Amino acid sequence: xxxxxxxxxxxxxxxxxxxxxxxxxxxxxxxxEDALSGFDAPQEELSPAPEPETEKAPAAKPWLELSGALxxxxxxxxxxxxxxxxxxxxxxxxxLRGRLDAKLDADLxxxxxxxxxxxxxxxxxxxxxxxxxxxxxxxxxxxSEARLxxxxxxxxxxxxxxxxxxxxxxxxxxxxNIRVTDVLNPMDIREPGMVDIEDIREPVxxxxxxxxxxxxxxxxIAIHEIKFNFMPAYGSEFYPLSTPMPPExxxxxxADNTEYALAxxxxxxxxxxxxxxxxxxxxxxxxxxxxxIMTTPAIYPPPPGAVPFTLAHxxxxxxxxxxxxxxxxxxxxxxxxxxxxxxxxLTGEKTFQRVDGLLGLEYTGFTETMISLEVAARTVLAxxxxxxxxxxxxxxxxxxxxxxxxQDFAHQTIHLTLLVSVMGLDGAGGAFERAQVKYDxxxxxxxxxxxxxxxxxxxxxxxxxxxxxxxxxxxxxxF
Amino acid sequence: MRQTNNENNMENIMRIAKSSxxxxxxxxxxxxxxxxxxxxxxxxxxxxxxxxxxxxxxGDNATTEMEMTLIDKNGSQRLRKLKTFTKYFGEDxxxxxxxxxxxxxxxxxxxxYDYDDPAKSDDQWLYLPALRKSKRIATEDKSGSFMGSDFTxxxxxxxxxxxxxxxxxxxxxxxxxxxxxxxxxxxxxEIIDESGYTKRVSFVRQDNYFVIRAVNWLKDGGKxxxxxxxxxxxxxxxxxxxxxxxxxxxGNVMTHKTTLKFNGMKYNQKxxxxxxxVRVLEKGL
Numbered sequence: 176x177x178x179x180x181x182x183x184x185x186x187x188x189x190x191x192x193x194x195x196x197x198x199x200x201x202x203x204x205x206x207x208e209d210a211l212s213g214f215d216a217p218q219e220e221l222s223p224a225p226e227p228e229t230e231k232a233p234a235a236k237p238w239l240e241l242s243g244a245l246x247x248x249x250x251x252x253x254x255x256x257x258x259x260x261x262x263x264x265x266x267x268x269x270x271l272r273g274r275l276d277a278k279l280d281a282d283l284x285x286x287x288x289x290x291x292x293x294x295x296x297x298x299x300x301x302x303x304x305x306x307x308x309x310x311x312x313x314x315x316x317x318x319s320e321a322r323l324x325x326x327x328x329x330x331x332x333x334x335x336x337x338x339x340x341x342x343x344x345x346x347x348x349x350x351x352n353i354r355v356t357d358v359l360n361p362m363d364i365r366e367p368g369m370v371d372i373e374d375i376r377e378p379v380x381x382x383x384x385x386x387x388x389x390x391x392x393x394x395x396i397a398i399h400e401i402k403f404n405f406m407p408a409y410g411s412e413f414y415p416l417s418t419p420m421p422p423e424x425x426x427x428x429x430a431d432n433t434e435y436a437l438a439x440x441x442x443x444x445x446x447x448x449x450x451x452x453x454x455x456x457x458x459x460x461x462x463x464x465x466x467x468i469m470t471t472p473a474i475y476p477p478p479p480g481a482v483p484f485t486l487a488h489x490x491x492x493x494x495x496x497x498x499x500x501x502x503x504x505x506x507x508x509x510x511x512x513x514x515x516x517x518x519x520x521l522t523g524e525k526t527f528q529r530v531d532g533l534l535g536l537e538y539t540g541f542t543e544t545m546i547s548l549e550v551a552a553r554t555v556l557a558x559x560x561x562x563x564x565x566x567x568x569x570x571x572x573x574x575x576x577x578x579x580x581x582q583d584f585a586h587q588t589i590h591l592t593l594l595v596s597v598m599g600l601d602g603a604g605g606a607f608e609r610a611q612v613k614y615d616x617x618x619x620x621x622x623x624x625x626x627x628x629x630x631x632x633x634x635x636x637x638x639x640x641x642x643x644x645x646x647x648x649x650x651x652x653x654f
Numbered sequence: 655m656r657q658t659n660n661e662n663n664m665e666n667i668m669r670i671a672k673s674s675x676x677x678x679x680x681x682x683x684x685x686x687x688x689x690x691x692x693x694x695x696x697x698x699x700x701x702x703x704x705x706x707x708x709x710x711x712x713g714d715n716a717t718t719e720m721e722m723t724l725i726d727k728n729g730s731q732r733l734r735k736l737k738t739f740t741k742y743f744g745e746d747x748x749x750x751x752x753x754x755x756x757x758x759x760x761x762x763x764x765x766x767y768d769y770d771d772p773a774k775s776d777d778q779w780l781y782l783p784a785l786r787k788s789k790r791i792a793t794e795d796k797s798g799s800f801m802g803s804d805f806t807x808x809x810x811x812x813x814x815x816x817x818x819x820x821x822x823x824x825x826x827x828x829x830x831x832x833x834x835x836x837x838x839x840x841x842x843x844e845i846i847d848e849s850g851y852t853k854r855v856s857f858v859r860q861d862n863y864f865v866i867r868a869v870n871w872l873k874d875g876g877k878x879x880x881x882x883x884x885x886x887x888x889x890x891x892x893x894x895x896x897x898x899x900x901x902x903x904x905g906n907v908m909t910h911k912t913t914l915k916f917n918g919m920k921y922n923q924k925x926x927x928x929x930x931x932v933r934v935l936e937k938g939l
Contacts, residue, residue: 215880502792504794583799588732
């Protein structure tokens with residue numbers, strides 16, 4: 176009996192499976208038919224058939240084109256405390272800026288091209304808050320600006336030889352967030368974490384030659400215009416000290432001071448590689464001590480009236496490389512560079528070498544998402560204690576890490592970006608985090624909102640920045 | 655005793671009834687089982703058709719201006735314009751694209767080497783004018799939206815027939831053209847992950863092996879994506895879609911739609927090999 180029941184159960188189960196299996200197939204067929212009937216109704220059912228369209232020929236590209244963007248941006252500081260008497264009050268509105276970027280592109284005969292671009296802005300926040308509240312240096316640097324940006328002419332001298340002359344940007348390296356071999360253009364870091372990526376590199380006047388041979392290209396560059404990083408102005412929010420900086424020694428843009436650079440770049444299936452050589456001025460300043468004060472330990476702060484330091488830019492030599500390699504959804508990045516010519520305040524005219532390395536990994540396996548992590552180390556070879564003991568001193572090895580997360584939503588109308596940048600393995604050098612959402616309201620019109628938070632640290636850029644946290648908003652129209 | 659007999663009779667009746675129901679079930683199941691059922695294996699005829707689709711002449715040394723209109727469920731429209739250049743290097747397709755519109759992405763360039771060998775990953779570079787540098791893009795996942803449209807990067811490539819099992823569902827007529835209706839099921843999970851689709855049904859015109867309609871089953875969200883060729887013409891003897899619509903639907907409701915028009919399509923243009931290099935990507939149009 177038990178056996179009979181067992182057989183019955185098996186038979187029912189078999190029958191059920193067969194029936195259900197076929198039932199599912201029938202349901203699937205029905206579902207398939209439903210799916211296949213989902214096409215738009217033929218147009219002739221909706222309206223009379225239109226006249227057949229003649230194929231549209233694309234409009235010819237004009238030889239002269241004006242393009243650019245008009246933007247209004249504002250930021251609001253929410254972390255500042257009430258200042259001491261006589262000090263700038265940075266609370267509240269810190270930016271209400273109207274900005275125009277424009278560039279004129281021309282297509283010239285024989286395939287040559289030219290561009291002239293510029294940017295201008297005025298920030299109403301300073302007059303709204305009271306101009307007396309700010310140092311003259313702050314007003315001069317941040318309230319208004321009109322600058323020539325790129326201005327160049329480019330073309331081919333021979334089929335495999337290109338030339339580009341004028342103010343331009345050359346971005347070396349494979350990393351996106353940390354600079355190791357990207358040393359040719361100075362940066363605008365007057366408001367760290369707040370400068371748009373398109374404005375962060377400052378164009379300088381160069382002559383550039385590119386020679387292409389198969390998968391390789393050789394680039395030779397002479398940089399005629401000596402220009403350095405744009406630093407926070409004395410008395411501004413991001414200025415790290417309570418006293419003005421010492422005078423800065425800026426080499427003149429003469430033939431004697433021309434900077435030189437050479438790159439060999441190869442592009443291959445699955446990976447890109449480049450090797451670099453450069454003889455250039457460090458875009459970051461270092462303190463140079465006056466001989467009478469050069470003692471160990473340093474005399475700091477200096478005696479009244481004495482100017483113990485000047486800001487100098489070391490002439491450096493660099494040999495470097497960068498590689499990226501695609502591995503499925505991963506992109507691995509490696510950069511390395513050797514520098515020679517660093518001088519430090521308490522070590523006189525002795526020069527030091529530095530070795531920088533960067534490892535990066537980018538993952539694009541999640542739909543509409545990119546995650547990127549980069550870690551870099553900068554090591555001063557034969558480091559000596561006075562190098563670290565001096566004002567704005569440098570440790571034997573300094574670390575930097577950056578994590579970037581971007582994701583697009585709603586058919587790429589909403590763009591989320593999260594960026595964390597940390598100095599030092601434990602963050603002791605300082606850090607900032609930026610979170611922003613950009614919404615494409617319509618073609619060419621976007622709104623971006625976000626917050627930036629800062630943590631102070633012992634590296635120059637991050638001294639006393641913790642109270643600069645802010646929320647920002649920008650509306651931008653591109654034309 | 656009578657009660658016992660009655661109980662026995664009742665038990666017999668129940669047993670017979672049970673057996674009858676069981677037999678009926680088995681018979682019905684057996685009858686249904688011998689009815690035609692979907693084939694589970696690859697269908698040689700369907701494969702042959704899809705192979706011809708893959709082998710169809712797509713033209714070479716092509717240039718065109720692509721106009722892409724993105725339409726959301728509320729009817730709001732966004733426009734993208736691109737200039738594209740395509741050239742075959744053997745079986746490998748190289749494509750260079752530049753944005754012309756809108757202004758905020760103008761001059762952005764995209765270079766792809768789409769290798770025929772399925773074991774070889776495509777090479778892709780993106781030139782971002784804001785950064786003044788080209789950036790290699792490493793992605794096996796092609797399921798992401800192509801510039802915010804309803805087309806994915808996978809849709810812009812030609813599916814490899816070795817990645818699918820095919821089945822000829824039926825023959826049909828679409829707007830006066832006889833078509834084969836063919837189902838394609840990805841053979842491996844990685845193809846589903848790469849394409850973002852779990853299944854595709856294609857309507858292949860019998861006279862020219864052109865897919866004029868297709869339904870794609872999205873891996874995520876249970877949505878369907880409908881491709882329709884609205885304008886198909888012969889240019890220089892090559893069948894060319896000049897207008898394509900791709901509509902994403904949840905049930906019967908359109909959630910997003912993209913229309914793609916190709917203006918000034920030309921084949922057999924003098925496109926140097928050098929055109930498809932990062933050099934040109936960075937120099938721009």
